[in-house]
Amino acid sequence: MDWLVFDSSLLLAAAASAGEPGILSWLLGTLQSLLYVAVGLGFVIFVHELGHFLVAKACGVKCEKFYVGFDFLEIPIPFTGWKIPRSLWKMQIGETEYGIGSLPLGGYVKMLGQDDDPRNAEAEAERTKLDSTTAAGEGLTMGSSIEKVAEQAFHTPPDPVKNADPPPQPAVAVKGADGKTVWLDPRSYTAKSVPARMAIISAGVIMNAIFAVVFASIAYKMGVREMPAGAGGTVPGDPAWQAGIEPGGKIIAFGKDSKPYAHLRFEDLMRNIVLNGNNRDLAMQVVDARGNEHWYEVKPVKHDGNKFPTVGMAPLMGVKLSVPSDADKQKGASLGLATTDIPLQSDDKIVAVNGQKVSSGAQISALLVQNPTGKLTLTVERAVEPGKGADPKAEAKPPEVLEVTVEPAGVRELGVTLALGPVAAIRKGSPAETAGILVGDQLETIDGQPIGDPLSLGQRLLDRVGKEVAIVVSRAGKDNKREQKELTATLEQPLNLFPLYRYDNSGNAAAETLGVAFDLLPLVAEVDAEGPAGKQDIKAGDQLVAATFILPAADKQDERDKVFAKVGRIDLKASPNKWLKLMGLVQQAKPDYQVQLEFMRGEKAFAVKISPAASKVYFDESRGLFLQAESKIHRAESWSQAFSLGLRETKERIQEVLLVLHRLVTFQLSASNLSGPPGILYAATSVASLGIPKMLLFLTMLSANLAVINFLPIPVLDGGHMVFLTAEWIRGKPVDAELQYKLTLAGLFFLLSLMVFASAMDVGRFLYG
Known part of the structure; x- marks a missing residue:
């Protein structure tokens, strides 16, 4: 009996969608994905059980059942008098019943003399023994020959092809756990030698490992994005x-x-x-x-x-644009801020920026961050769609080349500047490191000018790139007294485009031109009299406490409103760097959203509501242009190369499972990361929507998981059987039946508990993200 218990890998799968599909399209797509999943997961279990079955048959063991899924019980349908039957399908062929069980948590091969269910183990063992006989040399104490007793008790079923009874086989003498010899059905699992039983037990995981390679090889021959x-x-x-x-x-x-x-x-x-x-x-x-x-x-x-x-x-980003659909804009899936003289389209390929040729997303990002103001000219190539009725074999027309002007986009701001905190990090090899700036320093002035808004500092220093600037910092000295230091640094061109909307729960404000990141303080340093907060009663020195978005009433909320409703109250007093997260959300908010800021002035608490507005001096370096992630098709040129790639993929996934287990038992990884059947099903369905090659790689990962997990030394699993068999081989007799029963029961309880725990973690992720 083999359980599909949990996926020890972190299920990193994402579903891609374009636009808002119709109900029928969505339903057909979902049904297709579910079909892929059912076939894929079923096949992984099938090949595992097939390994046990084939080797058992080769060893002469009678296999009474071969099931994908369990047929242990009828499953009642809530609020109805109906029940899902034990098996969804079954067929008797020869001596074996083949079927699909209604409980899709694994599968099993039922061999004569072997039963993983502790309740049936004793009865199953008795079923394979001869009645009232005791071993005595080459004969039986009852005076009957081995052949005669075997003929009475151990006939094999008629051959379905020759329609004739095969000759009876002699009983097999086996030493029991108590040291006494018992006579067993020669076709029972327990009558076979220890090496034969080890081969039968290990065949399942070996088949999973083999088919993991097969799955991955086919995927790479087809081509994996x-x-x-x-x-x-x-x-x-x-x-x-x-x-x-x-x-x-x-x-x-x-x-x-x-x-x-x-x-x-x-x-x-x-x-x-x-x-x-x-x-x-x-x-x-x-x-x-x-x-x-x-x-x-x-x-x-x-x-x-x-x-x-x-x-x-x-x-990594590529050179093709991603332009949100109207439905995506409504949901807030993308900002769509770009203002251009010619409308841009998804899959437009940027080949030059301001006349400078580009071949990567990194080059485009660098030119954007270096040119936040003024108009920008993009040279784009747009594929020409063939007309209706065009010959599909005809050569594709060359792309249309367009010159598109992109306007600058002011950052949406609240008009409140937070105080600059100490230096939190310095980029290796940066001007700041060369100048001798240290973590913990406080930037005071640059070229005699105050720092101003920490968020826009790097942008305001662009006009001094390549020049030497004088920097005054204050640094903790003796007795914790602050001492001023005068340093010089030559600023460099920024390469890193990391706009505000990307911030979530990490990162600092930074000046890329200097290579320094710093913390923010929950204190108002300045209020822009001409900005959104200019008419509010906010003063320098006020302590910022928290921020909340003011949204429409719950009964009038659309998808984006519901997303923002989950943001809740952002604690800025305890975590002032979350100001970056707040400003990132402001960039994605609807124009009619307001932000409520909470302050303390001495002992007085007060709150104000501010409507964000576009800044005239601080600009969104991305300009609302969204690049598609870089991707490529990795396709094997030959089957031998595909096999090599499949072998590598399988090896890595097996090593990954072993590493996960090591991290779990050494408490370096939380067990909350495990996934049970619901998580595996969700991830498989998501991956199935990405195409067959991705689904095959998912099955490779799942096969690797099944191979390793099923070989763990836990009773009920294959690894537990191997432990018992190893002990039997060393001792010369089986492990005590009562001890096996207790250990098997404990193993079953552990697996069921683990499955419930992992499934609960899945439900929590589904409900709370």
Whole structure:
């Protein structure tokens, strides 16, 4: 009996959609995905049980049942008098009943003399023994020959082809747990030698491992769409940013003992971060945009409000645009801020910015962040669609080339400037590091001018790029007294585009031109008299406490309103850096949203409502342009190459499962990350919508999980049987039946408890995100 207990990997799957499908299209798509899932998961279980079945038959064991799913009980349908039958389908062929059980949590092969259900184990053992006989040399004490007793008790069923009874087989003498010899049906599982039974038990996981390779090989021969592992951007202040990883860099290795591999995926990066362990550096080999290789060591961090640790890297971006549909805009799925003289379309390919040719999203991002003001000219190529009735074999027309002017976009602001806190992080190799600025320093002035709004500092320094600037910082000295230091730094062109709307629960305000990230303080430094808060009673020195979005009444809310309603009250007193999160949300808010800010002035608490407005001096560097994530089809050129890739994929997934288990037992990974049947079903359905190759890779991962998990030394699982068999081989007799019963019962209880726990974690994720 083999259980599909849980997925030990983190299920990283996403469903893609374009526009708002009709009900019929959605229903057909969902049914198709569910069909893929049912066939895929069923096949993974089928091949596992097929391994047991084939080897058992080869060893001469009578297999009474072969089931995908369990037929242990009828499942009542709530609020009706109906029940789902034990089996959805079954058929008797020869001596074996084949079927599909109604409980889709695994599968089993029922062999004569073997039953994993502790309630039936004793009865099953008795069913294979000869009555009233005791072993005595070559004969039986009853005076009957072995052949005669065997003829009476152990006839095999008629051959369905020859329609004739096969000759009877002699009983097999086996030493019991009490040391006494018993006579068993020669076709029973327990009558076989220990090596034969080990072969039968291990065949399931071996088949899963084999078919994991098969699934992956077919996927790579068909072609798998992959997002490369790399940095499209880095979160200011986070580990990747501090390490100095430049946007556009691609990761080719994790760990200095690994070999470089050009096809590492972004999901591989996510897995390595999550499974890295507590307080450990993650070594990454990165090829930068110029082709130079560098080793970086970054220590993942877990921010408050985030479920998993991060190094602060966004995926690599390509050169094609993503323009939201009207339905997406209504839902708030994308900002859609770009204002152009010619409407842009999804899949428009940017080939030049202000006349400068570009070939990557990193190049486009760098030019955007370096040119936040004034009009920008994009040269784009747009595919020409063939007309109706066009010959599909005809050559595609060359793309249409357009010159598109993009207007600058002011950041939506509240007109309140927060006070600058101390330096929180410095980028390696940056002007700040060269100048000698240290973490904990307080920036006072740059070229004699006050710092002003921390969020726009880097943008306001663009006109001094390449020039030397004088920086005054205050630094803790002796007796904790602050001392002023005068430093100089030559500013550099920023490369990292990380606009406000990307901020969530991590990152700091930063000046990319200087390479310094800093904290914010929950104190008002300045109020723009001409800005949205200009007419409110807010003064410098007021303490900022919290922020809340003012939304329409609940009965009038649409999809975006409901999303913002979940944001709730943002605590800025305890976490002033969440001002960045608030400002990011302001960029995505509807024009009629208001923000309520709560303040303290001395002992007086008060609140004001502010309607955000576009700034005239601080600009959105992205200009509302959204690039599609970089992706490519990884397709094997031959079946031998596909097999090699399939072998690599399977090896990595098995190693991943083992690493997850190690992290779990050493408390470096929370058990709350496990997924039970609901999570596996949800992830499989999501992956199925991405196409057959992705589904095959998911089945590779699931097969690897099933192979490893089922071989754990837990009674009821294959690994538990191997432990009992190993003990029998060493001792020369089986483990005591009573002990096996108790251990099997404990193993069953553990697995059921684990399944319930993992399923509860899935439900929690579904309900609370």
